[in-house]
Amino acid sequence: xxxxxxxxxDERRCIGTSICxxxxxxxxxxVDGVSTPLADVVAPSEVILAAADSCPVxxxxxxxxxDDRLIAPQE
Amino acid sequence: xxxIDVYRYDPIxxxxxxxxxxxxxSAPDAGRPAPLRTWRLPQEHAVSTKGIxxxxxxxxxxSRTVPPARPYPFSVPDRLVVxxxxxxxxxxEPMTRVQLPYGEEAWxxxxxEDVRTVVGDVRxxxxxxxxxxxxxxxxxxxxxGMLTMDPPDHTRxxxxxxxxxxxxxxxxxRPRTQEIAxxxxxxxxxxxxxxxxxxxxxxxxxxxxxxxxxxxxxxxRDRFHIWSEAIVSTTSLPLETIQEYLNNLWGYMxxxxxxxxxxxxxxxxxxxxxxxxxxxxxxxxxTELVELAGGLLxxxxxxxxxxxxxxxxxxxxxxDQLARLRADPSLVPAAVEELLRYVPLxxxxxxxxxxxxxxxxxxxxxxAGEPVLGSLSSANRDGTVFADPDRLDLDRxxxxxxxxxxxxxxxxxxxxxxxELQVAVSTIVTRLPGxxxxxxxxxxxxxxxxxxxxxxxxxxxx
Numbered sequence: 001x002x003x004x005x006x007x008x009x010d011e012r013r014c015i016g017t018s019i020c021x022x023x024x025x026x027x028x029x030x031v032d033g034v035s036t037p038l039a040d041v042v043a044p045s046e047v048i049l050a051a052a053d054s055c056p057v058x059x060x061x062x063x064x065x066x067d068d069r070l071i072a073p074q075e
Numbered sequence: 076x077x078x079i080d081v082y083r084y085d086p087i088x089x090x091x092x093x094x095x096x097x098x099x100x101s102a103p104d105a106g107r108p109a110p111l112r113t114w115r116l117p118q119e120h121a122v123s124t125k126g127i128x129x130x131x132x133x134x135x136x137x138s139r140t141v142p143p144a145r146p147y148p149f150s151v152p153d154r155l156v157v158x159x160x161x162x163x164x165x166x167x168e169p170m171t172r173v174q175l176p177y178g179e180e181a182w183x184x185x186x187x188e189d190v191r192t193v194v195g196d197v198r199x200x201x202x203x204x205x206x207x208x209x210x211x212x213x214x215x216x217x218x219x220g221m222l223t224m225d226p227p228d229h230t231r232x233x234x235x236x237x238x239x240x241x242x243x244x245x246x247x248x249r250p251r252t253q254e255i256a257x258x259x260x261x262x263x264x265x266x267x268x269x270x271x272x273x274x275x276x277x278x279x280x281x282x283x284x285x286x287x288x289x290x291x292x293x294x295x296r297d298r299f300h301i302w303s304e305a306i307v308s309t310t311s312l313p314l315e316t317i318q319e320y321l322n323n324l325w326g327y328m329x330x331x332x333x334x335x336x337x338x339x340x341x342x343x344x345x346x347x348x349x350x351x352x353x354x355x356x357x358x359x360x361x362t363e364l365v366e367l368a369g370g371l372l373x374x375x376x377x378x379x380x381x382x383x384x385x386x387x388x389x390x391x392x393x394x395d396q397l398a399r400l401r402a403d404p405s406l407v408p409a410a411v412e413e414l415l416r417y418v419p420l421x422x423x424x425x426x427x428x429x430x431x432x433x434x435x436x437x438x439x440x441x442x443a444g445e446p447v448l449g450s451l452s453s454a455n456r457d458g459t460v461f462a463d464p465d466r467l468d469l470d471r472x473x474x475x476x477x478x479x480x481x482x483x484x485x486x487x488x489x490x491x492x493x494x495e496l497q498v499a500v501s502t503i504v505t506r507l508p509g510x511x512x513x514x515x516x517x518x519x520x521x522x523x524x525x526x527x528x529x530x531x532x533x534x535x536x537x
Contacts, residue, residue, distance in 0.1 A: 016475060018195045022483035023230050025197045033475055050230045054237045056490050073238075 004065040005044050007037040013059035020051040020060060027051065028060075041065060048072070139440065144180045147173035148212075148423035152528050154521060155385060157419050157465075161185050161453035169437035173448065176309075178210040181427050181446040182439065187457035187477070189437040190449035195482030199428035199447065200225040210427050210446055212309045212526060215317055220366055222426055222484060229483055232367060235351050235359060236487055239288065239344045245490040248284065252495060255283050256502040264506070268536035269513030276503065277383035277533070281495050285375030288491070289368060290343025291331060299327060303373040304525070309422070311524030328369040332361075344371075371488070378420070379492050381522075381529035383499045386414045388519075388530065390504070391512060393467045400469065400504055407501045410469045411493060414500075416476035417467050419452035420527050426484070451477045507537035 007027065014035045020028040021035065024047040028035050042048065052060040052072035062072040149160040164171050164185045173183045184193045193199055202225040205218050217223060221232050238244070256276070263275040282300065286293040305312060305320035312320070335341055335349040345368055352359040359367070390397040390410075400406050427446035434441050441447055454477045456464040461471070479486035486492065503510065512519070513534040520531040 017479075017485040017489075018191075018482045019233075019485050022195060022197055023226050023233075047227070047230070050227075050234050053234050054230070056237065056240060056485075056487075057242045073241075 002044065002064040002066055004041050005048065005071060006041050006063045006065050007039075007048065008061040008063070009035045009037060010059045010061070011035075013057045015057055015059075017056060019054050019056070023054055024048055024051040035059065049074075141439075142168065142172050144172040144174040147175050147183065152422045152521075155389065155418055155528060157452055157456055161450060161456065165453060165457060170439035170441075170447075173210070175210040175423070175425075176212055177214055178208045178216070179446065181210040181448050182436075182441060183424060184437055184447060184449045185453040186437060187454040187460045190451060190454035190477060191481050192434075192436055193428050193447045193449035194451075194477075194480055194484065196434070197226075198431050198434045200431050201426065201428060201484065202228070203429035203444070204427065204446075207429070207446065210425075210448065212423055212425055214309075214314055219362070220370055221487075226483060231358060232363060233483065233487065235348060236344070236367065236371065239347070240487055240489075240491055242490045245494050248288065248491070249494055249498065251287070252280070252284050252498045253502070256280055256498050257506075260502055260506045264537075269534045272387060272503075272533040272535045273380075273384050273530055274532065276499070278380050280383070280499055281375055281379035284491070284495060285372060288344055289372055289375075290335075290341060290345040291372055295327070299324060299372060300376060302327070303376040306370070306373040307377045307526040309524050309526060311522075324369045324373065325365050328365045328372070332365060332368070344368075374488060375491075377525075377527060378488075379495050379499075381527050382414075382418065382420060382492070382496060383503075384530045384533045385418045385420065385528070386411075386496065386500055387503060387510070387533065387535075389414060389418060389467060390500075391510070396467055396469050397504070400500075401508060404501050404505060406469050407497050407504075408493075409471070409474070411496045411500060412474045412476065413467060413469050413471055414496075415478035416455045416461065416471075416474055418478075419455075420478070420529075421452060422526060422528060424448035424450045424452075425526065451480060507535075509537045511536055 009028075011034045016030060016033040016035070018030050018035075021030050024045075027038055027042065027045075027048055028051060029038060030036070048062055049072045052058075052062050053074060055073070058073050060073070061070060063070055149158045164183075169184065169186045169189055171183050171185070172180055174180050184190050201223055204216075205223050209216060221229055224232065259276045259279055263270045263272075266275070278300075279296075282296055283293055285291075286296070291299070302320040302324040305317040305324070308317055331345060332349055335346045336353070339346070339350065348359065348364055348368060352361070352364050390400065396410075400410050425448070427448045430441045430443050430445050430447065432443045436447065455461070458464045460475070479489040479492075513536040519533065522529050522531055
């Protein structure tokens with residue numbers, strides 16, 4: 001199990017639904033209508049995966065900081 | 076437009092046709108002349124009709140100045156007209172008190188920013204509605220489903236279905252959707268004018284798509300189409316009939332679930348949900364599974380089906396914009412977004428959010444435990460966000476409309492609805508260049524006694 005994840009938000013894809021900010025308010029908020037992670041590198045947490053999996057445009061990616069492996073969204 | 080002048084609605088004698096996303100928000104007391112009264116939260120108010128205690132702060136007796144409640148919706152729905160009261164409230168009284176036909180009094184937010192806060196901010200939740208006499212347009216109160224849940228419960232269910240409705244997955248369904256749309260229009264053209272656009276195109280298109288996505292036999296459509304009305308009925312059906320239809324719908328879905336268990340290899344959304352439950356019972360209860368699948372089927376019926384004719388109706392009323400769209404079909408995606416903003420699908424706001432703590436919204440201190448409605452339709456006409464908001468303008472560069480809501484309850488089928496609406500609008504506009512109503516406008520029949528506004532039939536020629 002990796003010890004840290006990197007959260008990325010593709011702001012060109014983001015359509016500002018705020019589903020992520022409602023699902024994981026400790027990790028995402030809307031700034032000028034666009035999702036923004038509160039911190040880029042975070043400790044692994046299931047709620048971050050839930051937010052990434054719930055994004056209708058798959059604008060959120062979660063990667064392992066050690067090997068850049070894609071953790072979410074899952075296929 | 077008939078203005079309702081009674082304090083409480085009489086759902087027997089009034090018609091409430093359609094309701095789904097109407098909203099309005101106004102700023103504090105920006106010089107509104109209406110009399111204000113000092114409102115004292117009485118102790119009884121802290122107890123719901125079911126006798127369940129409210130939160131502590133809802134039990135305070137601290138006095139606040141609040142306006143008297145207005146009957147809501149403000150008027151009997153008139154075609155796709157947005158009641159001008161919303162505009163007045165956005166200007167003068169952005170948070171107002173309303174009394175819906177059923178349930179307790181509520182705040183109503185009408186300004187864009189406030190509506191977004193109410194429906195999207197984590198300080199508001201839907202879960203308390205289950206224990207309250209929630210403000211609503213329907214006699215029946217809903218006690219289950221994703222719309223009565225907050226994270227993390229809501230997240231557990233939402234995550235299971237969200238992946239089937241991502242933009243990428245939905246895009247893969249576009250060629251098939253186009254094929255269905257082409258065949259439906261071919262059939263209608265073959266019948267010759269006049270023909271009913273609702274019957275021949277708007278209804279079968281989304282139903283066939285959701286059936287194929289979920290894995291529900293399209294051949295059964297006449298049965299579940301009737302039952303689906305129960306989900307959006309306010310007064311169009313007697314209560315016993317609503318319950319009977321819902322039971323039929325759940326029973327029918329339960330049968331399909333059993334079928335998936337007998338044939339576990341079927342690769343559709345229903346099969347995936349059944350596998351999700353059977354692999355991990357904690358993820359999804361059997362009731363949740365059946366209601367989720369049935370809810371998706373019904374939602375796939377009553378929304379896009381209604382919006383396709385609404386969109387065509389609005390375009391026919393804006394011939395300059397329709398001509399632009401015909402000349403340049405690349406405008407279709409922008410046109411769909413603008414129509415989603417412009418058309419007030421809902422008869423009135425519903426699904427009130429309950430404040431989890433004291434929250435200031437639109438200059439009003441909403442106490443913990445109080446219900447607040449956010450009018451999406453009003454937010455979509457807020458001139459501080461949308462220039463010339465009452466004009467249909469396909470060229471808007473920024474269009475952050477709230478037609479699908481905001482926050483965790485943002486429509487799970489939004490990307491599917493967008494794609495279907497794009498296919499429907501572009502096919503109708505390009506294949507039927509002389510499209511027009513085949514009857515005088517006054518003869519069009521509008522839905523009554525439902526949460527959504529829309530046409531029962533749309534006779535057209537081309």
